[in-house]
Amino acid sequence: DIQMTQSPSFLSASVGDRVTINCKASQNINKYLNWYQQKLGEAPKRLIYNTNNLQTGIPSRFSGSGSGTDYTLTISSLQPEDFATYFCLQHNSFPWTFGGGTKLELK
Amino acid sequence: QVQLKESGPGLVQPSQTLSLTCTVSGFSLTSNSVSWVRQPPGKGLEWMGAIWSGGSTDYNSALKSRLSISRDTSKSQVFLKMNSLQTEDTAIYFCTRGSSYWGQGVMVTVSS
Numbered sequence: 764d765i766q767m768t769q770s771p772s773f774l775s776a777s778v779g780d781r782v783t784i785n786c787k788a789s790q791n792i793n794k795y796l797n798w799y800q801q802k803l804g805e806a807p808k809r810l811i812y813n814t815n816n817l818q819t820g821i822p823s824r825f826s827g828s829g830s831g832t833d834y835t836l837t838i839s840s841l842q843p844e845d846f847a848t849y850f851c852l853q854h855n856s857f858p859w860t861f862g863g864g865t866k867l868e869l870k
Numbered sequence: 871q872v873q874l875k876e877s878g879p880g881l882v883q884p885s886q887t888l889s890l891t892c893t894v895s896g897f898s899l900t901s902n903s904v905s906w907v908r909q910p911p912g913k914g915l916e917w918m919g920a921i922w923s924g925g926s927t928d929y930n931s932a933l934k935s936r937l938s939i940s941r942d943t944s945k946s947q948v949f950l951k952m953n954s955l956q957t958e959d960t961a962i963y964f965c966t967r968g969s970s971y972w973g974q975g976v977m978v979t980v981s982s
Contacts, residue, residue, distance in 0.1 A: 797969050806874075806972040807964070818970075850915065854969050858930040859905070859917040 765789050765853055769862025775870040780841045786851035786862045788832040795855035798827055798836045801848045801864075810849075811836065841867075872896040874904075874965050874973035881979050882955050888978060892948040892965030899923070899941055903968050904948045906939060908961040909975075916961075921948060955980045 766789040776782050786796065798811040809818045811827035814834060824839040838845055846869050851862040878890035892904060905920040919929035921939045929937050938951045948965060962975040 799972075804974070806974045808972075809970050812969065852915075852917075852969060857928055858932075859969070861915040861917070863914045 764858055765792060765856060765860050767851060767853055767860050767862040769851055769865060771865060772863060774865055774867045776841055776867065777870045778841050778843055782838050782841060782867065784836045784849055784851075784865045784867075786829075786834045786836075786853075788834075788853055791831050792853045792855035794830060795853060796827070796829065796834045797852045797854065798825075799850050799852065800845075801850065807850075843869075872967060872971045874967060874971060876963060876965050876973045876976040878963070878976055878978065880977060881981060882959075883982050884956055884980055886955055887951060887953040888955050888959070890950040890963055890965075890976065890978075892950070892973060894946045894948070894965075894967065897967060899943045899946060899948065904939075904941070905966045905968070906948075906950050907964045907966060907972075908959075909964070910958070910961040913961075918950070918952075957981065 768787045770785050794814040796814050799807040799809050801807040810821050810825050815827045826837045828835050848864050848866045850864040873895045875893050882888050901923050903920050903922045906918040909915050919939050921927050927939050936952050936954050941948045957980050960980045962977050964972050964975040966972045
């Protein structure tokens, strides 16, 4: 199975900050990497698919990049509604596997 | 709009079988895959398996011997059955359309 190592696990930041979250795969996942936002009690929401494609309706302050084994989610200017948990998913090969999650908290 | 809603018993006894239903709307099961994903309390997400648009299935090898996913396209429902439940199967169970839309999940506790 492909292991997804996500960092950091916790992140404290302020409104307006630029933040980055990383996922490292144990092998090449050919850019089949999605990013999700999860808020307590809500369904996870896909933000980015296949590394750098913004899901319809998601603000442009969210962006993704990467290739091979290393991928990054960037939020260019944090808004109050962005404080949530974020996780990545590789869907290059079965079983699909997830990063451990990043909890983004208000500093 | 696309919606998925999981339903099933909140409590299952050890060694028993879990049966969950995912009722979907806003898309066709014959054109889209549905996966099941679970998240134990305080732990990470685990992809369990999927049923594809053509009706074939794939399972996580860690669960394959206990897991079955099926569907009723006429009712827009996907089913998960997993047997021999243990306490470590306590989790929130989600169904997803492909890798895009997710349901809110259903909490399942395995306890006597």
